[in-house]
Amino acid sequence: MPASNEFEPSVSPTSRLPVIGPGHTYASINEKISALVLLRGTTLGWLVGFGIAFMIFMMMLGSISYLLYKGVGVWGINNRVGWGFDIINFVWWIGIGHAGTLISAILLLLHQKWRTSINRFAEAMTLFAVACAGLFPVLHLGRPWYAYFLFPYPNTMGMYFPQFRSPLEWDVFAVSTYASVSLVFWYVGLIPDLATLRDRARSWLAKTVYGFFSLGWRGSARHWHRYESIYLLLAGLSTPLVLSVHTIVSFDFAVSIIPGWHATFFPPYFVAGAIYAGFAMVLTLAIPVRWVYGLEDFITDKHLENMGLITLVTGNMVGYAYIMELFYGWYSANEYEQFMVHNRVLGPYWALYVALIVCNIIAPQFLWARRIRRNAWWLFGISMFVSVGMWLERYVIIVVSLHRTFLPSGWGTYAGTFWDWTLYIGTMGFFLTLLFLFIRLLPIISMSEMQMLLPGASGAPQKGEAKP
Amino acid sequence: MKPSSRPRYYGVLAEFESPAALVAAARATHEAGYRKYDAYSPFPIEELxxxxxxxxxxxxxxxxxxxxxxxxxxxxxxAYANLIHYPMNIAGRPLYAWPMFIPITFECTVAFAAFTGVLAMLALNGLPRPHHPLFDVPSFSQATQSRFFLCIESDDPKFDLEGVRKFLEGLKPMEIHDVENH
Known part of the structure; x- marks a missing residue:
């Protein structure tokens, strides 16, 4: 069966809200999206946004410099809580990245046409979020310049291989595979659009650069045929990959014996949380971009509503997991597990637990109302709550479990220091800097895939031919 | 490149307005017995x-x-690292702990499959190829935007310039261009 059959190129007549605004032709889609890169130029708003993001990014570099100068002692980690902000932020960022793969791969396999206009953007978000996530474990090594010890390589020590029986080593393979496969998937999707930009660009520099990266793509039908099959296969490979990555991240906890971590339901719980946080981040970014760039024809209210629905569903899965955590603690009949539950809800960090419940369980319940799901600014507000809530969730899981474990003589407390916060906030600047560059230099919506949504794009003869 | 070693023409290119017209033209071309030809479009066309x-x-x-x-x-x-290269006894746990090897095995499967697949796609498509005779036809830049093209190539055994031009004219294209080799 030719792979091209897997794509459904026309708008289904039964969809209630359209996935693309009315009156668009092949040429108009092309013009509108490529103009954002080629004709709009560098606006004052972009410069201000980029400038702020870049300054925060510089703060991150400053914070890393001081860390490398002094050592990890500048962070709040101590003998009790050996993993603090670094793993909280690692899990938070990588979870955010997962929504991009979900949109680009899983929704493609499920024939969800509404994914088309947001997938490029969400995949870029994945890449940038994984770049931020990767920084934390590497810096936590203490001597990050030896990070290559984590990979198998021939060396004079005679130990060619790392310890493969450790979940942290699985993380190395999972995250590096995830980052590189996501990059390739994103780039393969970009090739036809880069060729479009090459052919539309007027300046010599733009022609050359886009021409170089488009690899000489010329839209040949025989090329498209192979292209579509590898694109579909990449989606099929990325789907279990994204699930495996967060499963392995949850193994970092579940394979240990710390109360509150040692639970078999961690993998699905973490995957649901990752998708939940990721969709919240896609909403946080897509709503302002759609508004600033006037993309309401392409990112329609249907997209927002569907993303709202996924946020609601995964939010409730996460809520179920919170309830099960309490139940497991009680049902285990293990005094350490029972103490952990008590300490989580009523211990010194109770306020964070309450904030977590408000952000992650109560806030998304507003999405049951269709009026709120279709209102961009309500969605934006709720997605902010979810992003904060998901960060608090990791804080509660990690810090509260570690600060009071088995022996009361070893109890202590933990709080992030100035350098923890500057690094964490700094990575947001890093993320936004990359995102601003992406918006300025690359088409944020896939032109060729949007064109496939028009009636007649399958090549079957029909009555009302789309005008060129 | 020596000009004498290659034919003067790469082929004849016809320009169409819609995917359906291109599909009809490709079908007619195949039925007329041409084999070395290709279609060009800004997006993949299911029927092509x-x-x-x-x-x-x-x-x-x-x-x-x-x-x-x-x-x-x-x-x-x-398995090699744990059993042969550096067997490490950790509290008597089995060296051949195969369930612990599954996550990395899976990641390697995905990484090999994805990278090989993408490289194979590029290699079979003959990319990267920065220049191509078709790029010399000014309107061919529309092939990545909103027009649809069909090119019958000169290395087809049935190719003769006049005959191919006449054949393509019969398909009612918007325009016909001769594509020269450079």
């Missing part, structure tokens, strides 16, 4: 592969065998 009888596609097989190789390499590397 059928019209051009373009069914051979080894990508999925390549990806499957690359994935299999990745799985063997991943698992083999871990």
């Amino acid at each position: 592969a059928d019209a051009m009888h373009d069914h051979k596609n080894p990508i999925s097989k390549i990806v499957f065998f690359a994935g299999l190789t990745g799985a063997c390499v991943g698992f083999g590397m871990q």
